[in-house]
Amino acid sequence: MKKELRRAVIAGNWKMNMTPSEASAAVEKTAELTAGKDGCDVILCVPFIDIPAAVEAAKGTNVKIGAQNVHFEEKGAYTGEISAKMLLEAGVEYVIIGHSERRQYFGETDTTVNLRTKAALAAGLKVILCLGEVKDERVNGITNEIVSMQTKLDLLGVSAEDMKNVIIAYEPVWAIGTGLTATPEQADETCGVIRAALAEIYGKELAEATTIQYGGSMNNANAAELLAKVNVDGGLIGGASLVPEKFDEIVTAAQAD
Ligand code: 13P
Numbered sequence: 001m002k003k004e005l006r007r008a009v010i011a012g013n014w015k016m017n018m019t020p021s022e023a024s025a026a027v028e029k030t031a032e033l034t035a036g037k038d039g040c041d042v043i044l045c046v047p048f049i050d051i052p053a054a055v056e057a058a059k060g061t062n063v064k065i066g067a068q069n070v071h072f073e074e075k076g077a078y079t080g081e082i083s084a085k086m087l088l089e090a091g092v093e094y095v096i097i098g099h100s101e102r103r104q105y106f107g108e109t110d111t112t113v114n115l116r117t118k119a120a121l122a123a124g125l126k127v128i129l130c131l132g133e134v135k136d137e138r139v140n141g142i143t144n145e146i147v148s149m150q151t152k153l154d155l156l157g158v159s160a161e162d163m164k165n166v167i168i169a170y171e172p173v174w175a176i177g178t179g180l181t182a183t184p185e186q187a188d189e190t191c192g193v194i195r196a197a198l199a200e201i202y203g204k205e206l207a208e209a210t211t212i213q214y215g216g217s218m219n220n221a222n223a224a225e226l227l228a229k230v231n232v233d234g235g236l237i238g239g240a241s242l243v244p245e246k247f248d249e250i251v252t253a254a255q256a257d
Contacts, residue, residue: 006211008040008227008254009167009234011128013068013215014242016047023050024057029257033111038062039255040234044241045096045120045128048082051248055091066094066128072115073187076214086121095120096236098154099130105146108155118157126165128236129154130215131194135174143172151197160202169199169236170194175216177238181226187214188229195231204207205215227254 018026023046035041045066046054047204054065071081087095098113113129120127131150133143147170154196158166162173170191171177199207214226215236226232234254240246 003233004109004232006161007131007235009043009211009213010040010247010251010254011043011045011066011094011096011167011169011213011234011236013045013099013100013236014047014050014246015068015238017242018046018050020050020053021045024053026242027054027057027061027063027065029244030247031058031063033244034062034251036062036246037251037255040251043094043128044079044252045094051090051092064093066126067092068095068099069126070097070116070120072112072119074119078133079122082121084125092125094126094128096128096130096169100132100171100176104173106168110150113154114137114156117154117159119167121158121162121165126167127203128167128169128213130169130171130236132171132173132190132216138172138174141191147190147194148197151194152201155198155201159208160253163198163202163210165208167213168194168198169213169215171215171236178181179217181217181222182214184229184232187226188231191229191231191233218250220246223250224253224256228256 039071043064043066045068058065070084097116102108133146137146195207211233213234213236214232218235218237219240
């Protein structure tokens, strides 16, 4: 296991929180607090409407801005959707795809996640691809099969070259917004299973070089022990990313690894 081969990435997923003016202030504060902490990349994934304010506030700082979804068609009659080209022109660098809330509430499937991933990469966006098991799957002992299958289906047709622009976020659904966190051992083991699936598709070298984050109630109190695990290369943080001081503590914890 070669953790030193991988870039640590701490990303916030604001979900449906923050108005544009609030976004501007929160990005500025986050940038101020995390300035110079270059042991990891720092990303904030904001609602579409907040993108211009967030991009403006992040200019010249270490904070990179991401979106929370992207459509797979280039343009056309897709009411309410946003294309990769629109995001890029607005200054977005990253996009979250396949978040469990999209899968759970908005009918996303591995097929649409795969289409969105390929479209985003083809356009030049970097992708944070989310996957993870639900509680019943963990209880019934099929977590490894589920995350391996999601990894393979979501990345179907994605080239090894494009994988340089893919971060995987392992987010056990039962740990999201619940206050329940996977133990560091569970997070490490399942991120390792995802890495093994990547090795099956792309070979060991690429698998060892791919950043795999953990997400699900990661916060300033538990980040250090999760991030210390060899297969956990960063975090995708929901609730705690809304408070710059808490998010900064997670960024600080990532400097040590
Ligand atoms: P919480 O950190 O609020 O559990 O959310 C995790 C998440 O879904 C990040 O994408």
